[in-house]
Amino acid sequence: MNILVLGSGGREHALAWAIAKSPLTDTLFVAPGNGGTAQIAKNVSNLNAESGEEVLAFARENDVELVVIGPEAPLVAGVADAVRAGGIAVFGPDAQGAQLEGSKTFSKEFMVRNGIPTAGYGSFDNAPDALAYARELGAPLVVKADGLAAGKGVIVADSLDAAEEAIRDCFTGAFGAAGSRVVVEECLTGPECSLLAFVSAGEALCMSTAQDHKRAFDGDEGPNTGGMGCYSPVPIVDPDELAEMQRIMQQAAEATAREFACDYRGVLYGGFMLTPEGPKVLEFNARFGDPETQVVLPRLESDLVEVMLAVAEGCPGDIGLSWSDRWACGVVLASSGYPGSYEKGKAVSGIEAAEALDGVTVFHAGTAERPDSGLVTSGGRVLCVTALGDTFESARAQAYKACGLIDFEGKQLRTDIGYRASIGRSAWGN
Template sequence: MNILVLGGGGREHAIVWALARSPRTDNLYVAPGNGGTEGIARNVSGLDVEDGRAVLAFAEEHGIDLVVVGPEAPLVAGVADVLRAAGVAVFGPDAQGAQLEGSKTFSKEFMEAHGIPTARYASFTELEPALAYVRELGAPIVVKADGLAAGKGVVVAEDVEDAEEALRDCFDGAFGQAGSTVVVEECLTGPECSLLAFVSGGKAHCMATAQDHKRAFDGDRGPNTGGMGVYSPVPIVTPDELASMHEIMEKAAAATAEEFDCDYRGVLYGGFMLTPEGPKVLEFNARFGDPETQVVLPRLETDLVDIMMAVAEGRPGDIDLRWSEQWAVCVVLASEGYPGSYEKGKVILGIDEAEQIEGVTVFHAGTAKNFDDELVTAGGRVLNVVALGDSFDEAREKAYEACDLINFEGKQYRSDIGKRAAAGRDAWSA
């Protein structure tokens, strides 16, 4: 099979890595890809991945049998719609389904209509009513830009003043059009947990649990980021909570078949809060998580091409998921200054040495090659250092051992990925 993957981050490197392991994969393309994908696929530069017609033209010219859409923006832009209409198998929902991520208001209304447990909320298109609502409810409270904001349009405000500032940022254009509508939510309490599912034909096939670390610095301090580290499975989730999350994902998948014009075919990402009243959905995303994918796919023992084709062709009965019992831990190596401004072009050394450690794989997120063919930094999140181990502690130790072997100027990372979960559920009530 000839396969095209759209995207260029760590998530896409992990997807390409998993697809490349399949005996069904012949020619593998990734647009635009990065410094890590070029070793296992053909990087495609200059293709506008949000232009459905351009992607279709490439697919027809290269005899593509399957297109895998990695990021959310091409999904919201309707790339999958164009490809499906032309008869190309595509892994990823159409534009209507992608609104579950593209609009938080749409997503909340979807949850409310289908009895999916979530936080109480209100949606606003003007500043003054939003300010009045925040002052009425008080803090802590959550302010979310309605549209796509690269995972950074959410502020958990500990006091009313911070919430008011977040609202003004949104309405003053800090997130562009994404902030023209704002959702204000009650602040739920408890640990967070991600549960992704392959969805097709209104059926959800849930993946392994994962837990991301969104804050920039140790101790969950600092600004929100796209994710600084993650692990799978999540040891603090109880059997009852896991069963409840599975039930919620199955209910959501069934609701897509009831409500949407076209079959939802792709990943549905459930971001959960494990509240005292049970799991509640913080958000839905319409694609693989980043960096959750980097720990989930290495634990997947089923052929990913088989799964994606079954999803893309609407054959949910043919999806069979098998998981390794090993633990996976991912530590993100970032550029100095991330998630704020940072410099690019710093030479990266030590990846080969890191990958000599058994069970370690380094997925590239923001890398490129310079004119001297050296690997250099090209983004805020630079590398995802992933380690598999027979225990949580072993996976964590291997990941950090590998991080120490990789070097570039300004390297920054959290030193406490998984530490809280290793201490048990009580660590969230301390």
């Protein structure tokens, strides 16, 4: 069949990479795609991925039978609604389901209503009330822009001054319309962990655990980013915690079937904090994570297209998930200055040598192919270098070996992806 993937990042390259391996895939389109997807699919640069009408028209014109929506913005914009109404299978929830990510307030209310463990919070549409609540709660606390902010609208404030500054920033336009409402939360303690699930007809089929590194610099210093590296599975998660996280994901899936007008069909991403009282949900996302996808999918042995079709058609009973026993570690190579301002158009070399190493796959994010200069940087996060290994340490070592073979001017990376987990739970103090 012909398949269309919407998106341009490392997540979408990983999705396209896995979809391209399926014998069910005929022609694969990626809109708009990047330098990596161009090597395995047909990039479609002139399609507005946030317009359901345009996506549906393209799908009909090109005999597309499955549309896979990568980023959150098209989901919140209702692209899945329009394409599904046009009779084409879609992997991704409708606009109502996507509000689990599109609005922090909507998501927190959903959790509280359904008994899902999460941090205490307040939601505010004005600065004075938010500031008063923050002062009452006391530091440390977490300030979140309510809407979509490209993964950068969450501020962990260690002091009340920092929290007040974050609240004022939200209401003065630092995150655009996303900050017109603000959620202020108590600050939970413990390691973070992600558990994604394929959700359809009220059933959650959980994937393997993953752990992202949000901060820009070594030692979890610097500003939050879209993610600087990841690994899967997470060695510090004990069996009881994993069982509880899986129970919570199933509880959430059942709630979507009970509360939402249309069946939730796609990925539900659970961002957890492993607190001393047990796992609690920090956030839900309505799509695959980035860079979690780049370490989870290389460990998936099942046919991803078969899984996605079963989800899209509301047949979770047809899904069987099989996972490799190997470990995966992914390290993001970013442009100098990221997550702030950075230059584009830097020549990228060494990817072929990196992928010649055993178990290494390089997923493109901010790259583009230029007729005159070949592969160049075109974004903040440029590549995610993923390695599989028989042990956690061997996967980490191979990923960093591959990173050393890749070069572009201003290459920036964290050198400690997975280091804390290699020490054990004591590295988090609990």
